[in-house]
Amino acid sequence: PTSRRPSSRISEAVVSTQSTGTDFEKAFVAHIRSSGINAEYGGANAEEFLEIYKGVVTEYSQMVTELCSGPCLAIEVVGEHKSFREFVGPADPEIARHLRPTTLRAQFGKDKIFNSVHCTDLPEDVGLETEYFFRILSQ
Numbered sequence: 001p002t003s004r005r006p007s008s009r010i011s012e013a014v015v016s017t018q019s020t021g022t023d024f025e026k027a028f029v030a031h032i033r034s035s036g037i038n039a040e041y042g043g044a045n046a047e048e049f050l051e052i053y054k055g056v057v058t059e060y061s062q063m064v065t066e067l068c069s070g071p072c073l074a075i076e077v078v079g080e081h082k083s084f085r086e087f088v089g090p091a092d093p094e095i096a097r098h099l100r101p102t103t104l105r106a107q108f109g110k111d112k113i114f115n116s117v118h119c120t121d122l123p124e125d126v127g128l129e130t131e132y133f134f135r136i137l138s139q
């Protein structure tokens with residue numbers, strides 16, 4: 001993976017550990033692939049990665065605890081950022097189940113903390129996040 005692609009053409013997601021297990025991972029990745037999304041996978045360091053949400057998101061410490069509880073799967077998605085964010089769905093899986101039942105969070109999330117996936121918020125952050133996961137952490 002590389003962050004040299006135009007940021008409007010890539011997105012980044014982190015599959016959280018609450019949904020762990022190879023069965024979940026296989027189902028999750030199969031769901032992404034069945035949608036026709038082109039994705040590449042890597043690894044994560046939760047606390048360092050989520051630091052930008054400190055003081056911004058009320059559930060920050062719970063998010064860090066959850067994401068640090070085990071291995072994560074980082075995914076670089078090639079395609080329109082907005083389309084992938086729509087595919088991921090609303091941050092709260094309960095809302096997602098009502099409004100967008102076919103989204104990843106509707107199908108795999110449990111609650112706002114255990115929502116199964118982090119998706120890059122802004123297209124301009126994609127390059128930084130993919131650089132972090134696929135270049136910095138791999139060194």
